[in-house]
Amino acid sequence: MEKTYLLPHRFKKMGWILLGLGLVLGIAMRFFGIDSDYFGRIPFLGIVTENFLTSNKHFFEIAENGFLDELVAVLIILGGVLVGFCKTKIEDEFILQMRLSSLVWSVYVNYGVLFLAVLFVFDMPFFDVMVLNMSTVLLFFIIRFHILLHKANRM
Amino acid sequence: MKNTIKVQRAIKDVTQAQLADIIGVSRQTISAIEKNKYVPSTVLALKLARYFEVAVEKIFELTEVD
Numbered sequence: 001m002e003k004t005y006l007l008p009h010r011f012k013k014m015g016w017i018l019l020g021l022g023l024v025l026g027i028a029m030r031f032f033g034i035d036s037d038y039f040g041r042i043p044f045l046g047i048v049t050e051n052f053l054t055s056n057k058h059f060f061e062i063a064e065n066g067f068l069d070e071l072v073a074v075l076i077i078l079g080g081v082l083v084g085f086c087k088t089k090i091e092d093e094f095i096l097q098m099r100l101s102s103l104v105w106s107v108y109v110n111y112g113v114l115f116l117a118v119l120f121v122f123d124m125p126f127f128d129v130m131v132l133n134m135s136t137v138l139l140f141f142i143i144r145f146h147i148l149l150h151k152a153n154r155m
Numbered sequence: 156m157k158n159t160i161k162v163q164r165a166i167k168d169v170t171q172a173q174l175a176d177i178i179g180v181s182r183q184t185i186s187a188i189e190k191n192k193y194v195p196s197t198v199l200a201l202k203l204a205r206y207f208e209v210a211v212e213k214i215f216e217l218t219e220v221d
Contacts, residue, residue, distance in 0.1 A: 090175075094184035094193045152183035155190060 004096065007086045013015060015082025019142075022075025036066030044070075073134070080138035088149070098148040106140035158215050159190050163207040178202050 013014055041064045049058045059066045110133065117129040163175055169188070177180040180199065187193035195203070204211040 047206075088181070090179075090183050092180040092182040093196050093199060095181060096188050097193070153185060155183065155186040155192070 004087075004091070005085075006091060007082065007085045008093075011082050011090055012086035015079050015084075015086060017079070018075050019079025019083050022072050022079050025068065026072040026076060029068060034068070036069040038066070038068050041066050041073075077133045080135060081140065084138055084142050084145070094148070094151075094152070098152065099145055102145035102148055103141055106137055109140050111138040113141050156194055156215055156220055157191060158188060159216060160185070160203065163203075163209070163214060165171055167207065174206070177206060 028037075029036070043062050044065045044067075046061050046063050046065075047059065047062055049063055051058065113136070114129070114133050116134065117126060117133075121129055159176075164171070167174075169177070171185045172182045173186045178185075178199070179202075184195075184199075186192065188195050200211050201214055204214055207214065
């Protein structure tokens with residue numbers, strides 16, 4: 001069979017845990033007013049940072065930063081990629097086809113939403129859309145693929 | 156394309172799950188092929204034919220729409 005670039009099945013459970021944790025924390029931040037300093041601030045190496053007031057760019061500077069937002073993004077990216085791209089127990093040609101169609105579907109939906117947002121949403125709300133859009137392509141894919149798997153399971 | 160896998164399974168007296176296991180695919184795949192929701196690859200078709208000990212054409216047949 002052709003190379004599929006998929007990851008081993010054994011990492012999938014870990015993916016669900018990371019993704020679940022990331023989503024819970026992400027929702028807590030967005031809807032329950034928990035900000036990025038909630039668990040404290042730690043030093044980061046910023047390859048590029050910008051002074052908010054002067055718009056001066058700084059390169060390779062150590063800066064303190066509340067790490068909750070970074071943690072959420074890392075958990076969602078790692079968890080989402082693991083859940084989305086770990087093989088199913090028996091990853092055969094029919095399942096690969098469902099995987100491909102889900103991926104195409106989710107890219108369409110994701111960029112459909114972004115397309116509308118570009119035209120009809122502005123300023124800070126648009127920034128919010130972009131932030132969410134970072135993870136929605138993975139989330140749409142995971143949801144769509146698992147719905148198809150579930151349907152196939154019940155056939 | 157239509158197929159006679161269900162009949163062939165009955166002759167051999169194997170369940171979808173058993174057949175899937177023998178051929179090395181998921182049960183969903185066998186089920187989807189039987190329901191004409193999925194057209195298998197040539198390799199998979201040949202494996203099925205080998206297991207049922209019949210020619211591929213005895214299992215799969217083209218229909219008007221193909």
